[in-house]
Amino acid sequence: xxxxxxxxxxxxxxxxxxxxxxxxxxxxxxxxxxxxxxxxxxxxxxxxxxxxxxxxxxxxxxxxxxxxxxxxxxxxxxxxxxxxxxxxxxxxxxxxxxxxxxxxxxxxxxxxxxxxxxxxxxxxxxxxxxxxxxxxxxxxxxxxxxxxxxxxxxxxxxxxxxxxxxxxxxxxxxxxxxxxxxxxxxxxxxxxxxxxxxxxxxxxxxxxxxxxxxxxxxxxxxxxxxxxxxxxxxxxxxxxxxxxxxxxxxxx
Numbered sequence: 389x390x391x392x393x394x395x396x397x398x399x400x401x402x403x404x405x406x407x408x409x410x411x412x413x414x415x416x417x418x419x420x421x422x423x424x425x426x427x428x429x430x431x432x433x434x435x436x437x438x439x440x441x442x443x444x445x446x447x448x449x450x451x452x453x454x455x456x457x458x459x460x461x462x463x464x465x466x467x468x469x470x471x472x473x474x475x476x477x478x479x480x481x482x483x484x485x486x487x488x489x490x491x492x493x494x495x496x497x498x499x500x501x502x503x504x505x506x507x508x509x510x511x512x513x514x515x516x517x518x519x520x521x522x523x524x525x526x527x528x529x530x531x532x533x534x535x536x537x538x539x540x541x542x543x544x545x546x547x548x549x550x551x552x553x554x555x556x557x558x559x560x561x562x563x564x565x566x567x568x569x570x571x572x573x574x575x576x577x578x579x580x581x582x583x584x585x586x587x588x589x590x591x592x593x594x595x596x597x598x599x600x601x602x603x604x605x606x607x608x609x610x611x612x613x614x615x616x617x618x619x620x621x622x623x624x625x626x627x628x629x630x631x632x633x634x635x636x637x638x639x640x
Contacts, residue, residue, distance in 0.1 A: 401638050403572035405484040407473060408589055412578020412603060413622040414490050416467045420460065438553050447516070447546060451535050454549040457491075457510055458533040466498035469577065469622035472630055474499030480639040485567045489579060489586050491551055504564050506586050512550035515541035520559050525550055561585045568592040573638070575629065576601040578622050581610060600629055 411419075436442045437453045477484040477500055485502045486495050491510040495503045513535055515524035524541040539547040552558055564586075568574065574593045580603075581587040587610060593599065601607060602618045602625030609615050618625040634640045 400640050401636065402480060402483060403638055404570050405476065405480055405573045405575065405639070406567050406571040406593075407484070407486045407575040407577065408568075408579060408586065409473075409486060409488045409490060409495070409577045410579025410583075410586075411490060413467075413469050414464075414492055414494055415578070416469065416622050417464045417494060419464055419490075419492055419494070420457075434554065438551070439555055440553055441555075443516075443548065443553070447548070448537050451537065451548070454510065454551070455534045458528070461492055461510060462533070464492070464494070466494045467623055469626045470494050470498035470500070472623075472626040476630065476633070476639060477501065484639075487564045487567060487586070487589065489583065504560050504567065506552065506558055506560055506564060508549070508551035510549070510551070513539075513541070513547045514550040515543050515545045516548045517541075517543055517545040519548065519550065519556075558585055564589055565592050569594065571597050573597060573633075574599045576603075576607075576615075577625065578603060579607075580605075581607055600632075602626065602629065 432453055436446065437450050443450045473486060473495065477486075482501065485504060486500050487504045487506060488495060489507050491505065491508050493509065493511055511533070512525055512527050514526075515521055518524060521543065524543055528535075535547050535549075537546065541547050568589045569592045571593050574590065574597050576590075576599070579586070581590075590599070590610065590613070595613075599613065599615045600618060601609065601615050602620060602622060604619060604621050618628050620628060
């Protein structure tokens with residue numbers, strides 16, 4: 389007769405995790421942010437370098453600005469928060485998506501494989517005439533990070549940064565909404581939830597999903613839904629969250 393032996397440990401619970409990250413996570417690696425003390429907006433008004441109108445007025449200035457960002461990115465490494473998110477994805481068998489407002493590649497360099505860049509990617513360039521034409525989007529190779537006036541996209545127009553500027557549509561928002569709508573756990577790290585449409589993703593998260601928000605500053609949650617706040621920086625906050633998820637046997 390087969391005998392029943394109770395399990396000594398609870399089985400790991402596999403859940404769909406979706407993470408929304410903002411400038412705060414990259415700031416811990418030394419990536420300058422637009423907002424806050426010392427932010428890039430102190431030197432470059434957003435209207436000059438992050439709008440279609442600014443680009444039309446002075447494309448050379450905008451191109452030099454993003455060249456400067458690429459040079460900065462070469463000396464920056466993923467931090468503990470990036471690495472822990474990549475580890476969490478591995479533990480979850482890949483059933484996790486990072487939706488980021490950041491244009492750097494620190495999530496990918498840390499090992500995250502499922503990343504949606506809502507606002508574009510700093511290491512890519514595209515057409516000034518048709519920015520979202522896949523035939524014109526290409527990744528810059530090391531050593532060619534400096535784009536010059538006169539460099540041409542496949543359609544013959546000036547190469548511009550593959551960045552979603554203020555006032556432009558966000559092509560990947562529908563994909564991000566789809567991911568958020570399937571989340572069992574939704575994690576927010578380092579964003580003020582002030583920039584839409586990214587800030588509106590929370591309203592698509594199922595009512596029964598757990599929501600965690602990691603940020604050392606107070607963040608106003610627009611949906612008014614229950615949120616567990618971890619008032620720490622990205623790396624320390626992720627350490628606490630990893631411990632919480634491990635204690636619940638989630639992707640452990």
